[in-house]
Amino acid sequence: MTKVLSPADLAEIHRTLALFAHVFDNGDVAGLDLVFTEDVVVEIGVGPARAFRGIAEFAEYTRGKSAATPDHHTLNTTVEVDEHGQVQARSRYIGINPAGRLTGGEFLDILRRTPAGWRIAYRLSLPRAPRQAGAGVVKAEFPLPVRLSEVVAP
Numbered sequence: 459m460t461k462v463l464s465p466a467d468l469a470e471i472h473r474t475l476a477l478f479a480h481v482f483d484n485g486d487v488a489g490l491d492l493v494f495t496e497d498v499v500v501e502i503g504v505g506p507a508r509a510f511r512g513i514a515e516f517a518e519y520t521r522g523k524s525a526a527t528p529d530h531h532t533l534n535t536t537v538e539v540d541e542h543g544q545v546q547a548r549s550r551y552i553g554i555n556p557a558g559r560l561t562g563g564e565f566l567d568i569l570r571r572t573p574a575g576w577r578i579a580y581r582l583s584l585p586r587a588p589r590q591a592g593a594g595v596v597k598a599e600f601p602l603p604v605r606l607s608e609v610v611a612p
Contacts, residue, residue, distance in 0.1 A: 461539040461543055461545075462539075463537065463539065463545065467545075467571075467576065468537055470575055470576045471537055471545065471547060471569055471576045472535060472537075474492070474493055474569070474575070474576050474577060474578065475532050475535055475547055475549055475565070475567065475578075476532055477489070477492050477493050478493045478530065478532060478565075478578070479529070479530040479531060479532055479551075481493055482520055482523075482530065483527075483529045483530055485520060485521070485523070487517045487520050487521055490513055490516065490517055490520065491513065491574070491577075492577075493577065493578055494513050494516065494577055494578050494579075494581075495513070495570055495572060495577045495578070495579045495610075496512065496513050497511075497512055497513075497579065497610045498510075498512065498513055498516060498577075498578060498579055498580065498581070498610070499511055499512075499579075499580050499581070499609050499610055500516050500580075500581045500583070501581070501582045501583070502583045503583070503584070503585060504584065504596055525556065526555055526556055527555075528553025528554055528555040528561050529553065529554050529555075530551050530552070530553050531551060531552045531553075531554070532549050532550075532551050532565065533549065533550050533551070533552070534549060534550040535547055535548070535549040536548050536549075538601060540601040540602075541601075542605055544568050544569075544601075544605065544606055545568070545569045545570075545571075545576075546566070546567065546568050546569070546600070546601040546602060547565070547566075547567045547569060548564060548565070548566055548567075548600045548601075549564065549565045549567070550562065550563070550564055550565075551563055551564070551565055551583075559588075560587070560588075561585065561587060561588065562585070562586050562587040563583060563584050563585040563586045563587070563596075564583070564584045564586065564598065565581055565582070565583055566581070566582040566583075566584065566598055566600060566602055567580065567581050567582075568580040568602060568604075568606050568609070570606065579606055579610055580602075580604075580606060580609045580610060582598065582602065584596045584598055
């Protein structure tokens with residue numbers, strides 16, 4: 459199935475991805491619904507190290523995040539439609555913690571069009587830096603080889 463996204467769709471998707479940093483970093487729990495679907499699954503790290511199922515669970519994480527949590531900057535986003543017709547985005551992020559140290563990684567997202575607009579239904583956040591000396595870069599296949607129905611919250 460080939461699907462071409464309109465310029466308006468692409469602009470809205472990029473806006474949604476950019477809004478994450480503003481909403482999350484400012485602790486704007488009410489604004490999470492501008493970024494995520496109600497049944498979102500957010501996995502952080504390999505394995506994943508942490509997983510949140512549903513916007514309510516991610517909201518609790520947002521409320522309780524440490525003051526040392528880095529501010530996020532989302533960049534270098536690519537958007538494509540996978541073989542199943544799912545819209546996926548791959549972005550790099552830079553995080554700046556309160557001490558001025560940098561972190562970085564990738565956001566791998568599957569998005570869904572909702573009545574309110576494009577929202578992230580699945581996010582895999584993979585840190586790339588800092589990493590221990592000699593450690594390889596965490597790599598992920600893109601587009602993600604999963605269907606949205608396999609990963610969203612029940």
